[in-house]
Amino acid sequence: MxxxxxxxxxxxxxxxxxxxxxxxxxxxxxxxxxxxxxxxxxxxxxxxxxxxxxxxxxxxxxxxxxxxxxxxxxxxxxxxxxxxxxxxxxxxxxxxxxxxxxxxxxxxxxxxxxxxxxxxxxxxxGSSGDVKASPRARQRADDLDVDLVTVEGTGPQGSITEQDVVAAAEGVGDSVSTSDVRASPRAKKRAEDLGVDLTSVEGTGPQGSVTEEDVETAAESGEASGAAGRTTERPLSGMRRTIADRLGQSYREAVHVTEHRTADAEAVLAAADAASETFSADVSVTDVLLRALSAALTDHPEFNATFEDDVHRLHEDHNLCVAVDVEAGLIAPVVRNVGPDHVVDIAEKRAEVTERALSGDYTMDDLSGGTFTVTNLGVLGVESFDPVINPPQVAILGVNAISERPTRGDDGSVVFRRALPLDLSFDHRIVDGADAARFLDTLVDNLEDPWPLLEGVDRREATPVELPEGHVSASVDADFDGSISAGSFDYEFGVTEQFGGSGGAPTPVDFFLGSLAACLSSSIGVQANMRDVDFDDITVDVEATPPEGSVESLAVHVSVATDADDAIVDRIVTNGERTCHVAELLREDLPVEVTWDRG
CATH class of the missing domain: 2.40.50.100 (RNA polymerase II/Efflux pump adaptor protein, barrel-sandwich hybrid domain)
Incomplete structure (x- = not known):
């Protein structure tokens, strides 16, 4: 039936x-x-x-x-x-x-x-009321002053679509128009999206009709570009419209104020590693951050709140939204009731909701009931921003890229420590700037000493990173076993057995090849980034001939995992070699052959 x-x-x-x-x-x-x-x-x-x-x-x-x-x-x-x-x-x-x-x-x-x-x-x-047309086509006809009676429909059962109205308004129907082309509705829609002129596409479907695949083939080959030179309109999807409406409403109504603090990140990084090793779990810095945030919300409950209908509601459960970037826009699935959870439980919950968000399997329940939001742009290299509050919540925490900063050590020397910048946006109608400052102070304290919040995880003292800054020390003992000290990094090297050493460690040639490979891969990556070339991985293999003693030649092979065309890849590899400082140290009479392929 x-x-x-x-x-x-x-x-x-x-x-x-x-x-x-x-x-x-x-x-x-x-x-x-x-x-x-x-x-x-x-x-x-x-x-x-x-x-x-x-x-x-x-x-x-x-x-x-x-x-x-x-x-x-x-x-x-x-x-x-x-x-x-x-x-x-x-x-x-x-x-x-x-x-x-x-x-x-x-x-x-x-x-x-x-x-x-x-x-x-x-x-x-006496106008076009009896004509079969979609609601959007009727609205478009009103906007463009098109008489629907004069429009030939290409939709289901000959109904008029919005595209038919636009084509009629532009006078396309005066000659050969898309309405004269036999094509499936999906092919017509795909042609509109890709700017393909259907009259120039050869159809392979039943009775020569144009299929969606025909349109895509024409677009890839550069043919049928009748829409070239036109601007492209991208209608907002339902989700994108909702994001625009909600954030626009938030920015218009809430009194946004953002305060910035920076936390020493050494302890939180060490804590994430320690928790992962202790419980054989995948605990990230974000998970430790959520645990520290929940503890701060316990001390400052006015931030774990919503504001609706002129009522400031403080919530008992800490339902923390973690922003996730998906194709349709930014969504914030909820990690529920974080307060009583161990950091391992938080990690499992966050991984589950994030996976559902990325796979598109999330539900409305995953996106509802949040009481505070965390958004992390640090993974994209952002150093500071002013996050917009997710209504009806009253605050949102922005997390930025971890960076190394020079710090005065206990002995007066300069050491480099990793730092985590934070941005707290809050609704000044509900909470004051001093309240936000105290909240951030508690959060930073929790991040710089997270160990009391991590039950069953032994404290580890973080070792700050010291960079060599152009100064390296090397020494050998009486057995010709050597060591290299470069800032806070130590390496061992060995003298070959034929000269009385054990040969049980990398040789100076090995270290040089490692330096050259690291420098080249970084320089090529920088060149790719400068030209907006997307890549998954850049691997550099360097082989010395002979492998010990005085090097007579070097063979360098670069593998670049990218879809960029050959000319672009060749250019970034060439420029990467030119800008690599280690490569500049090579003597002029040393032959160096550089080749590349797609990894």
């Missing part, structure tokens, strides 16, 4: 859903469980599956169109089944006439009546 496909409600906060992709074309057969369409709400994405075998007889929305929960998307029925009653139920406006049992359905009915009245008025005026 046929049925009407409706927009599901993906959580209590959902206001509307958007068709991001029709998987099934109108007239195509489906089996129970097949995916009909992909949809996206303000916070999540989902698939709509067929609940019985049949044929997708009608599609009422185009890709990119939105409707409220309960809104009509299509009709599925047997190929020979009479669907007049279902079509009558849908009505001309595409909204289901339902009883007001559920709020979503009631709002759908109201919207249906409103849209139907609008259509009737157009019909009475």
């Amino acid at each position: 046929g049925y009407i496909v409706k927009m599901p409600k993906l959580g209590m906060e959902m206001k509307s859903g958007t068709i991001t992709k029709w998987v099934v074309d109108e007239g195509e057969s489906v089996e129970k469980g097949d995916t009909l369409a992909e949809i996206e709400s303000e916070k999540t994405a989902a698939e709509i599956e067929a609940r019985e075998d049949g044929v997708l007889r009608r599609r009422y929305l185009d890709e990119g169109d939105a409707t409220e929960p309960g809104g009509v998307l299509g009709i599925v029925a047997a190929a020979d089944e009479e669907i007049a009653a279902l079509e009558a139920e849908v009505g001309e406006s595409g909204a289901v006439e339902t009883e007001a049992e559920e709020p979503a359905q009631a709002s759908t009915q109201a919207a249906s009546s409103e849209r139907s009245s609008s259509v009737t008025r157009r019909s009475d005026s």
